[in-house]
Amino acid sequence: xxxxxxYLSSFLISFFxxxxxxxxxxxxxxxxxxxxxxxxxxxxxxxxxxSVALLISVLICTFLLGTGTAYLVSFYQFPGSxxxxxxxxxxxxxxxxxxxxxxxxxxxxxxxxxxxxKSLFGDANYNKxxxxxxxxxxxxxxxxxxxxxxxxxxxxxSFLYQSQNLIDLGKNLGFSKFKSFYKIILPAARPAIVxxxxxxxxxxxxxxxxxxxxxxxxxxxxxYNSWITxxxxxxxxxxxxxxxxxxxxxxILENLSRRKAKYHFNSRGGFKQKEKLELSGNKSVLAFVGxxxxxxxxxxxxxxxxxxxxxxxxxxxxxxxxxxxxxxTLYLVFLSSLVLIMFSLLSNYGNRVSNxxxxxxxxxxxxxxYAIPGVILAIAFITFIAWFDExxxxxxxxxxxxxxxxxxxxxxxxxxxxxxxxxxFNGIKSGYEKINISVDESAYLLGFSKRKTFMNxxxxxxxxxxxxxxxxxxxxxxxxxxxxLILRPFxxxxxxxxxxxxxxxxxxxxxxxxxxxxxxxxxxxxxxxxRYILRESND
Amino acid sequence: MTKxxxxxxxxxxxxxxxxxVKNVSFSxxxxxxxxxxxxxxxxxxxxxxxxxxxxxxxNNGSIELNNKMLSSKTIxxxxxxxxxxxxxQDNSLFPHxxxxxxxxxxxxxxxxxxxxxxSLKEIVDLLDIFHILNKYPHQISAGEAQRASLxxxxxxxxxxxxxxxxxxNVDQSFKEEIxxxxxxxxxxxxxxxxxxxxxxxxxxxxxSKCGIIINQELKQFDDPYKVYHFPNSVEVVNFxxxxxxxxxxxxxxxxxxxxxxxxxEGNFIKEYPKGSNVQLLLQPxxxxxxxxxxxxxxxxxxxxxxxxxxxxxxxxxxxxxPVFVHSHHIxxxxxxxxxxxxxxxxxxxxxxx
Numbered sequence: 079x080x081x082x083x084x085y086l087s088s089f090l091i092s093f094f095x096x097x098x099x100x101x102x103x104x105x106x107x108x109x110x111x112x113x114x115x116x117x118x119x120x121x122x123x124x125x126x127x128x129s130v131a132l133l134i135s136v137l138i139c140t141f142l143l144g145t146g147t148a149y150l151v152s153f154y155q156f157p158g159s160x161x162x163x164x165x166x167x168x169x170x171x172x173x174x175x176x177x178x179x180x181x182x183x184x185x186x187x188x189x190x191x192x193x194x195x196k197s198l199f200g201d202a203n204y205n206k207x208x209x210x211x212x213x214x215x216x217x218x219x220x221x222x223x224x225x226x227x228x229x230x231x232x233x234x235x236s237f238l239y240q241s242q243n244l245i246d247l248g249k250n251l252g253f254s255k256f257k258s259f260y261k262i263i264l265p266a267a268r269p270a271i272v273x274x275x276x277x278x279x280x281x282x283x284x285x286x287x288x289x290x291x292x293x294x295x296x297x298x299x300x301x302y303n304s305w306i307t308x309x310x311x312x313x314x315x316x317x318x319x320x321x322x323x324x325x326x327x328x329x330i331l332e333n334l335s336r337r338k339a340k341y342h343f344n345s346r347g348g349f350k351q352k353e354k355l356e357l358s359g360n361k362s363v364l365a366f367v368g369x370x371x372x373x374x375x376x377x378x379x380x381x382x383x384x385x386x387x388x389x390x391x392x393x394x395x396x397x398x399x400x401x402x403x404x405x406x407t408l409y410l411v412f413l414s415s416l417v418l419i420m421f422s423l424l425s426n427y428g429n430r431v432s433n434x435x436x437x438x439x440x441x442x443x444x445x446x447x448y449a450i451p452g453v454i455l456a457i458a459f460i461t462f463i464a465w466f467d468e469x470x471x472x473x474x475x476x477x478x479x480x481x482x483x484x485x486x487x488x489x490x491x492x493x494x495x496x497x498x499x500x501x502x503f504n505g506i507k508s509g510y511e512k513i514n515i516s517v518d519e520s521a522y523l524l525g526f527s528k529r530k531t532f533m534n535x536x537x538x539x540x541x542x543x544x545x546x547x548x549x550x551x552x553x554x555x556x557x558x559x560x561x562x563l564i565l566r567p568f569x570x571x572x573x574x575x576x577x578x579x580x581x582x583x584x585x586x587x588x589x590x591x592x593x594x595x596x597x598x599x600x601x602x603x604x605x606x607x608x609r610y611i612l613r614e615s616n617d
Numbered sequence: 618m619t620k621x622x623x624x625x626x627x628x629x630x631x632x633x634x635x636x637x638v639k640n641v642s643f644s645x646x647x648x649x650x651x652x653x654x655x656x657x658x659x660x661x662x663x664x665x666x667x668x669x670x671x672x673x674x675x676n677n678g679s680i681e682l683n684n685k686m687l688s689s690k691t692i693x694x695x696x697x698x699x700x701x702x703x704x705x706q707d708n709s710l711f712p713h714x715x716x717x718x719x720x721x722x723x724x725x726x727x728x729x730x731x732x733x734x735x736s737l738k739e740i741v742d743l744l745d746i747f748h749i750l751n752k753y754p755h756q757i758s759a760g761e762a763q764r765a766s767l768x769x770x771x772x773x774x775x776x777x778x779x780x781x782x783x784x785x786n787v788d789q790s791f792k793e794e795i796x797x798x799x800x801x802x803x804x805x806x807x808x809x810x811x812x813x814x815x816x817x818x819x820x821x822x823x824x825s826k827c828g829i830i831i832n833q834e835l836k837q838f839d840d841p842y843k844v845y846h847f848p849n850s851v852e853v854v855n856f857x858x859x860x861x862x863x864x865x866x867x868x869x870x871x872x873x874x875x876x877x878x879x880x881x882e883g884n885f886i887k888e889y890p891k892g893s894n895v896q897l898l899l900q901p902x903x904x905x906x907x908x909x910x911x912x913x914x915x916x917x918x919x920x921x922x923x924x925x926x927x928x929x930x931x932x933x934x935x936x937x938x939p940v941f942v943h944s945h946h947i948x949x950x951x952x953x954x955x956x957x958x959x960x961x962x963x964x965x966x967x968x969x970x
Binding site: 512513514516517519520521522523524525526527535538539541 | 667697766769
């Protein structure tokens, strides 16, 4: 084995990303405060029960929403079907916590629904007849409408690659449309469904903003509270450990099914383009209404609620330092993207040229960062820095480094790096998979050094992938809440943190303006990348 | 003794820790010579080329080019420093550059060279790829990509050119023409070349020497004529698949007796004691058709090959033997008909095992 500089840099990057995970696992054995005993006897069971109940409910909802809409737009032609094909992914622009604000704002006593009814039918006490979407139910709705697009995107891609031969086979066997759907189409898309649901599951378990807003005690909020309220990092890490175990099993499941899905997409032999069935009459109206309902609920509803409040309370717009928030957000986006792209490229190339098993395993482990809730990552980072500062830096007689990393842009970018490393690493890796290894070898044989091959052959080839990854990272960072909330410097706000702070102070109207900006910026990023997200770039 | 231009000595060729071909030794005497390596798929021919190019390492033996040690247990010159060009079998063009840019990247290596023996235009004309110059690799066919890759390798004017199944994706109708052009260009540029192929006709045409790799060994390395007519082992005979082995007994200095065909005369390429039982190699062109002959065998199959027919005949002991007949022969024989073999049977060079 040759330990060249490429190997070393790739190894160090992967190892750095693994530090928070290692920290959580090692902290498991540290002693905790009395809070642990109190919690163990009181709320821990509730935390687990709520997490599991939330998870199962969200999985059922996102499966129905994602698979149903994907089926309609993939197999049928109806008014607006081409529009809904990409419009449905706009729901990504609305993070669950902003959805939660909209839901509450609309259905609360004297909320938007009340105002609408009053303006339509005059004064009356409508509050009793307006349903209330709060607590667990509100959280399920908010998370489901915000995350169903994971299932939609993957299942639609799977449907897209299903050959007409498969459908014809069903007809040939005398299956009805419904029987063809559940006997042939759905099983063939199973890996994509599992992959989509696994992503939803990980996001749901990691969800902080919406569950916190609805005051539901889950493992994630438990971690946050044990750190914020009781200042017990060790216990926060102990809950994190359990949550991580749970998430890792999902992560493995997702990886396994994705491997199968990949096989499925690549088997293009005998592929026959699917013919979309044109719907007419009632069926076409039903399909339109179904898709419009999901689109409306997942995107138009929160958007219009936030827009309505922004117009209704324009003073909030003027009070908000929009330019500052925008610059702060863009600053984070720029720095993080730059760091992520640079190091992910380096790490990928190091892996490619070293072709070393240890490095491959390390990289595979390091990309698990995306499965770890932001809250855990932020707290693990603080734990590690505190330990490092206490045991290494101070024992060497240097000044404390805590301030450099905690409550600083540097710390924030580093944790973003760990959180979104898998996004950048996998994105570049899939770009690299399209470059046959013999291309590198041809370059060497033409006299190119490894560095020249990287700069002159790989980077230009990966240009489009890199742009796509930058936009995806930007989208994630604009929406990100818990890491920013915990690690941001004093007086440094983003649209997400401003919205959260206003909402947590019960100033939902004030949360509307940053939420609206957040939705608009995220929508812009989604629209720019929709072609790639929908996997139509290679069609 | 003059030193060979290129020499492989006692090398085990490995890939991912597994030995593909053992203890290989061969050499190329003069600069500009072309040799071919033949063998079944997956036998390790490509591994040999990759190792020579420096993409795989060796643990024993040595590889030398033009008096310079390239590979040994302790030495390994990096691929970029060898000036060896390898045209891969699969498409290894840079996907984000046009064909022209791909070829010009190859030319970059020769920027400083004064003695440029061939221009881009000449190579493009020779390989007939003008029409694809502005296209990207994904826009051209596999055969065109192979020719473009070949052009890129040729324009580098390497010290040693390695071609891995260079024409495997080229259309059959165009293949022979490209073979002629390739031979011409290699002669003109005097580029020492090793070609790997599984097509024996391609190897016999392009190479001044041919190596046959079977069962992890280089079985024979010789002139194409000798490889074909004087194969040194049963494995080589079976690989070339151009004849069968029938039992016979040596009856004299120039004769042997076959139970099915009777007396056979000719020149033994190796001496055998009188009375030895041997396996005689019978190639399709060894027997001649004669309608008047009293040695008649039953036709069990007839293959039309354009210029000739190959009849498969069944002997009394149920051995199937191939016989070559010119396609202009006055009449054809159907399956189950009797087919006369000219007697006495004379084989110019008798190969036995």
